[in-house]
Amino acid sequence: MSLKHAILVLLEAESSTGYDLMRKFKQGVGYFWNAKHQQVYQQLKKLNNEGLINYSVREQSGKPDKKIYSISEQGQQELSTWINSPVKPSKTNDALLVKLYAGHLGSKDGILDELTRHQDSHTKTLNYLLKLEQTYQGLPPNQQQKYLYPYLTLRRGILGEQAWLSWAQEAQKEIKK
Amino acid sequence: MSLKHAILVLLEAESSTGYDLMRKFKQGVGYFWNAKHQQVYQQLKKLNNEGLINYSVREQSGKPDKKIYSISEQGQQELSTWINSPVKPSKTNDALLVKLYAGHLGSKDGILDELTRHQDSHTKTLNYLLKLEQTYQGLPPNQQQKYLYPYLTLRRGILGEQAWLSWAQEAQKEIKK
DNA sequence: GATCTCATGTAAATTGTTACATGATTTG
DNA sequence: CAAATCATGTAACAATTTACATGAGATC
DSSP states (O other), rough: OOOHHHHHHHHHOOOHHHHHHHHHHOOOTTOOOOOHHHHHHHHHHHHHHSSEEEEEOOOSSOOOEEEEEEHHHHHHHHHHHHHOEEEEEEEEOOHHHHHTTTTEEEEHHHHHHHHHHHHHHEEEEEEEEHHHHHHHHHHHHHHHHHHHHHHHHHHHHHHHHHHHHHHHHHHHHHHHO | OHHHHHHHHHHHHHOOOOOHHHIIIIIIIITTTEEEEEEEHHHHHHHHHSSSSSEEEEOOSSSOEOOOOOOOHHHHHHHHHHHHHOOOOOOOOOHHHHHTTTTTSSSSSHHHHHHHHHHHHHHHHHHHHHHHHHHHHHHHHHHHHTTTTHHHHHHHHHHHHHHHHHEEEEHHHHHHH
């Protein structure tokens, strides 16, 4: 389990509201961690109860008050303990491949359509990641140094998406012939 | 959710026991779907209650009796309905990347060690998949035709692992300098 | 003698998803 | 005027993981 640690990591970088975190999972770091807002809010409550994070309230008119969460001393400790202990390689569960595996049960066109749909989605993701990469490359060298680790995860996202798209092209060619 | 469909797909190809399925998830199709034995047995029970699969018992001496499950008419229908409806792109939750993202909180050596450990694991997986590919390529053309779809999923596994390893090399180089 | 494979399960805990709920402000 | 964004949450359900449980035969 690492939603806990994902949140701590994000809060270590910058104090945020639940809504902020949710957005980060949707955009910023969605290529390696995903969580819905319901999950985020509940986890924040739990982390707060455990004393790993604190929050201060900023009142707003017309909107619900903002709770701005930040990592606590204890949270920092938890993080550095976690950082120094090994994590297991993650496992994939990919419904598209289950479908493709049983491709003989469907129509060729249906399968090609599905592949194309997923291809579009992966292309969009890739383009977004490439834009992030350009931003990084536009930074002055000392800033690049600072953000090296996040950049490396970004590279993983990019190489992963590119590999996916190469595969999809290969697969489509094979299916068509 | 597609453990249900993953099981149906595997049973459509070949009637199996829970133990057989478990092994298939561990080895055969583990590069795109994973499930533990507890999950498999429970899901089999559920699918049986829903009438999507049936089983016959083979008695054994010294070992628990085998329940050999096969897909039912209704299960076949469920499968073809599912095959013809779109699935969502899968989302990754990768703890290693969470860790790497917060790399500045750990030691360089610790991170490089962790990367190397994961590299070993991915290398093993890749080698295994390449062996499967060789088996496929040793088949006569008509058999290759028959197993084209499973082969395409295998290709996804291979390209995915290769991309992972390329990334890891790149990342290690960047971290070291 | 210890560990691995075969073979099945139950129970509890944790994690993740879907649905429900509210309400103002901004954008198209 | 409809939809998206901001901002928070609860509740129910589904999926997954971890722990517990048994026991024979094979391998090291």
